Amino acid sequence: MLFMKDHVAKQARRAKEASRQLACLSVETRNAALLAMADALEANQEEILEVNAKEVEAAKEKGTRLNMIDRLILNPKRIAGMAEGIRQIVKLDDPIGKLDFEVVRPNGLKIRRVRVPFGVIGIIYEARPNVTADAIALCIKSGNACFLRGGSEAVRTNKKLVEVMREAAVEKGIPENAIEFLSIIDRDAVVVMCRLRKLIDVIIPRGGAGLISRVVEHSTVPVIETGTGVCHTFVDKTADFDMAIKICDNAKTQRPSVCNAMETLLIHKDIAEEFLPKIATVLREKNVELRGDEACRKILPDMKEAVEDDWSTEYSALILSVKIVADVDEAIAHINKYSSEHSDAIITNDKENAAKFEQQIDSAAVYVNTSTRFTDGFEFGFGAEIGISTQKLHARGPMGLEALTTMKYLIDGDGQIRQ
Amino acid sequence: MLFMKDHVAKQARRAKEASRQLACLSVETRNAALLAMADALEANQEEILEVNAKEVEAAKEKGTRLNMIDRLILNPKRIAGMAEGIRQIVKLDDPIGKLDFEVVRPNGLKIRRVRVPFGVIGIIYEARPNVTADAIALCIKSGNACFLRGGSEAVRTNKKLVEVMREAAVEKGIPENAIEFLSIIDRDAVVVMCRLRKLIDVIIPRGGAGLISRVVEHSTVPVIETGTGVCHTFVDKTADFDMAIKICDNAKTQRPSVCNAMETLLIHKDIAEEFLPKIATVLREKNVELRGDEACRKILPDMKEAVEDDWSTEYSALILSVKIVADVDEAIAHINKYSSEHSDAIITNDKENAAKFEQQIDSAAVYVNTSTRFTDGFEFGFGAEIGISTQKLHARGPMGLEALTTMKYLIDGDGQIRQ
Numbered sequence: 001m002l003f004m005k006d007h008v009a010k011q012a013r014r015a016k017e018a019s020r021q022l023a024c025l026s027v028e029t030r031n032a033a034l035l036a037m038a039d040a041l042e043a044n045q046e047e048i049l050e051v052n053a054k055e056v057e058a059a060k061e062k063g064t065r066l067n068m069i070d071r072l073i074l075n076p077k078r079i080a081g082m083a084e085g086i087r088q089i090v091k092l093d094d095p096i097g098k099l100d101f102e103v104v105r106p107n108g109l110k111i112r113r114v115r116v117p118f119g120v121i122g123i124i125y126e127a128r129p130n131v132t133a134d135a136i137a138l139c140i141k142s143g144n145a146c147f148l149r150g151g152s153e154a155v156r157t158n159k160k161l162v163e164v165m166r167e168a169a170v171e172k173g174i175p176e177n178a179i180e181f182l183s184i185i186d187r188d189a190v191v192v193m194c195r196l197r198k199l200i201d202v203i204i205p206r207g208g209a210g211l212i213s214r215v216v217e218h219s220t221v222p223v224i225e226t227g228t229g230v231c232h233t234f235v236d237k238t239a240d241f242d243m244a245i246k247i248c249d250n251a252k253t254q255r256p257s258v259c260n261a262m263e264t265l266l267i268h269k270d271i272a273e274e275f276l277p278k279i280a281t282v283l284r285e286k287n288v289e290l291r292g293d294e295a296c297r298k299i300l301p302d303m304k305e306a307v308e309d310d311w312s313t314e315y316s317a318l319i320l321s322v323k324i325v326a327d328v329d330e331a332i333a334h335i336n337k338y339s340s341e342h343s344d345a346i347i348t349n350d351k352e353n354a355a356k357f358e359q360q361i362d363s364a365a366v367y368v369n370t371s372t373r374f375t376d377g378f379e380f381g382f383g384a385e386i387g388i389s390t391q392k393l394h395a396r397g398p399m400g401l402e403a404l405t406t407m408k409y410l411i412d413g414d415g416q417i418r419q
Numbered sequence: 420m421l422f423m424k425d426h427v428a429k430q431a432r433r434a435k436e437a438s439r440q441l442a443c444l445s446v447e448t449r450n451a452a453l454l455a456m457a458d459a460l461e462a463n464q465e466e467i468l469e470v471n472a473k474e475v476e477a478a479k480e481k482g483t484r485l486n487m488i489d490r491l492i493l494n495p496k497r498i499a500g501m502a503e504g505i506r507q508i509v510k511l512d513d514p515i516g517k518l519d520f521e522v523v524r525p526n527g528l529k530i531r532r533v534r535v536p537f538g539v540i541g542i543i544y545e546a547r548p549n550v551t552a553d554a555i556a557l558c559i560k561s562g563n564a565c566f567l568r569g570g571s572e573a574v575r576t577n578k579k580l581v582e583v584m585r586e587a588a589v590e591k592g593i594p595e596n597a598i599e600f601l602s603i604i605d606r607d608a609v610v611v612m613c614r615l616r617k618l619i620d621v622i623i624p625r626g627g628a629g630l631i632s633r634v635v636e637h638s639t640v641p642v643i644e645t646g647t648g649v650c651h652t653f654v655d656k657t658a659d660f661d662m663a664i665k666i667c668d669n670a671k672t673q674r675p676s677v678c679n680a681m682e683t684l685l686i687h688k689d690i691a692e693e694f695l696p697k698i699a700t701v702l703r704e705k706n707v708e709l710r711g712d713e714a715c716r717k718i719l720p721d722m723k724e725a726v727e728d729d730w731s732t733e734y735s736a737l738i739l740s741v742k743i744v745a746d747v748d749e750a751i752a753h754i755n756k757y758s759s760e761h762s763d764a765i766i767t768n769d770k771e772n773a774a775k776f777e778q779q780i781d782s783a784a785v786y787v788n789t790s791t792r793f794t795d796g797f798e799f800g801f802g803a804e805i806g807i808s809t810q811k812l813h814a815r816g817p818m819g820l821e822a823l824t825t826m827k828y829l830i831d832g833d834g835q836i837r838q
Contacts, residue, residue, distance in 0.1 A: 020779065020781070023779070024778060105798070105799075105800060109793060119811070201811050202811065202812055217639060220636060222641070222642070222644075222812040223641070224812070240834075243833075246834060247836060250837055354831075358829045360443065362439070364827060365828040366828070366829050368831045369831070369833055370528060370830060370831075370833075370836070371835065375828075379524070380524075380530060381522055381524060391641055392825035393812060394812045394813040396827060396828075397826075397827070406811035407816075408782065408783060408816070409785070409794075409799070410785050411786045411787070411789060412787045413789025414789075415659075415662040415665060415788060416790065417669035417792070418669055418673055418798070
């Protein structure tokens with residue numbers, strides 16, 4: 001444990017030192033490095049696929065779950081996707097150096113506030129190796145050193161990706177230790193990493209609820225929590241039925257495994273008798289399992305019963321809990337009680353109810369007459385996404401490059417002293 | 420312990436519920452409540468002073484340190500100061516509802532990002548009862564419920580202040596539980612409070628290094644760290660000596676107990692022989708104890724020796740560590756190694772060195788030719804200050820009202836679904 005601590009701290013310290021140099025590099029240098037990294041991934045495709053194939057083989061032998069293996073597998077298309085993702089990041093505006101506040105005080109002091117890199121960003125993630133490429137590119141673009149810790153199943157593939165990208169970056173003037181990868185498989189390494197205050201400036205966990213709560217529980221480094229989505233759609237009594245059905249169908253079935261998919265449908269009591277059978281038919285055709293409260297089951301007796309736990313469950317699957325509510329106030333109260341504060345929607349033609357819903361729902365993204373599936377950096381036009389923050393500190397909702405920066409105050413004087 | 424947990428969680432839950440209502444109140448209502456609270460403090464002055472006098476008496480009997488007792492004492496002037504502080508906060512712009520990003524996407528979705536209250540802000544602080552009034556006013560102004568935990572020495576005074584202010588606020592329409600005060604003296608209550616994720620949205624510790632590290636260590640609620648200042652001033656070889664002496668004197672002696680006072684002076688080697696005796700004379704006249712490195716002690720042999728610990732110590736007293744450095748690069752390296760990333764200054768007439776210092780020093784406030792003592796919400800023109808953040812997440816440097824808000828995305832559509 002002691003050896004491990006020293007080892008992890010040493011890597012973080014190296015990254016910290018590199019981050020000082022990195023923060024002074026021009027955006028041209030950072031972009032050139034990104035382009036070189038994208039090219040290098042494609043140029044070294046064969047070697048990468050070879051390492052990956054061996055790792056996939058080993059995972060199969062170990063009896064790893066099939067969906068885990070699917071996430072681990074690389075192929076030419078996935079590598080091209082990583083390279084293309086990096087080239088997209090090159091095109092984005094530089095978030096560094098932007099002046100966002102400026103004032104001259106009565107005593108003549110000139111105060112400016114500018115966006116600067118954090119320093120070292122720790123990213124702790126699970127199986128998918130594309131996160132490695134993505135995280136490196138977003139950090140380097142925003143002038144940050146990164147300290148990565150991927151899933152143990154992908155450690156060899158990730159290590160190879162890091163090697164290839166680092167070599168390309170160094171040739172373009174990026175300090176070598178600006179990209180550090182923690183290859184110790186021991187789960188305790190995550191805890192050690194989370195406690196390196198002052199060496200790592202922020203930690204972003206990307207993965208399942210277990211990983212995220214582990215990081216939050218142990219971290220003394222500030223964390224940006226990304227994560228779980230228990231998303232709701234409330235169909236108000238004035239809703240256009242066709243629109244409501246199209247939106248609910250999209251929110252539940254278009255990609256049920258992601259965090260912005262709908263998990264609970266709330267229906268206004270005055271329309272429930274007519275609306276519930278309609279939406280149930282559409283969703284059941286797509287194999288969605290419906291779990292209803294008592295009122296629902298009076299209308300559709302063949303619905304499974306929803307129990308208390310259902311209201312706070314992120315199914316990430318073709319399951320939907322359904323509840324009938326008296327009005328927008330009950331809908332709001334239910335959502336604020338059970339929502340993970342990610343994305344919630346109202347379908348209504350009542351402007352007052354829409355406004356009330358927008359004001360009172362305490363979530364990162366609040367929707368009127370559209371699908372919760374839009375909570376996404378690309379859909380919001382940010383051009384990149386490091387994750388979706390479900391906390392309120394620093395960043396909330398889809399995080400673009402700006403979320404990877406902090407600020408500092410620069411104060412210029414000519415001898416002023418405090419009275 | 421279990422009883423305490425339930426008790427603290429119950430208070431937090433009440434505050435959370437109240438925060439939903441509070442978030443919907445107009446700024447007129449919030450301001451009216453603030454004015455009523457200021458009036459109430461003055462109207463109930465006698466009662467407050469009576470409770471305070473008894474508490475001071477008890478503290479004296481217990482043998483509490485004199486400087487602690489001094490911080491605890493209220494008098495008519497201090498109460499007037501609290502009331503005046505609240506009235507100043509009334510005059511500030513409402514931070515809530517500000518639109519800070521807006522876009523219409525190609526698919527017609529209208530996306531807005533607005534500033535909203537956090538919900539419940541936990542504030543954990545030490546002796547001074549004026550923090551109670553200040554914290555309540557800043558939270559209510561920014562639409563947040565507050566959950567306060569003051570020092571045990573001041574618990575009766577704080578409780579009385581909360582009672583008086585809450586009663587006045589409720590009369591103006593603020594929900595009663597929007598102001599919760601934790602009166603359990605047990606230190607473990609702080610730990611319990613720090614772990615109420617989802618009930619408390621953010622915790623701000625205000626106090627000494629011990630309190631802050633205790634909160635950071637145990638909290639699973641996101642923390643905004645305020646705190647320690649190991650601030651530096653580097654006198655470059657091109658510095659104007661008169662200006663440098665005036666600034667160093669101010670930074671060290673004007674109020675040595677505060678976090679933005681200078682703790683370490685760095686001097687360029689080419690001017691050290693001339694500058695060090697001059698500044699030493701000025702500071703020693705004001706009873707500043709100087710602790711120097713070897714090079715300093717060659718010039719002034721009667722200086723005390725600075726040991727390794729000195730470079731990272733916040734003296735908060737009339738003590739100054741002094742080091743001679745080869746150039747601006749060594750000064751930057753020293754500061755980035757030992758600084759608490761609070762406030763650091765360069766005194767120079769070399770524009771390149773000034774720019775380099777501003778770019779490379781990784782601190783909340785970086786000064787050129789002026790005193791570090793200016794790191795302060797009022798001096799920056801924010802009109803109020805909840806503390807000075809020394810972390811990089813969410814807020815850095817002096818925090819005004821905006822630091823007490825988060826944002827949410829409001830997305831309006833007319834039936835859009837994700838493709």
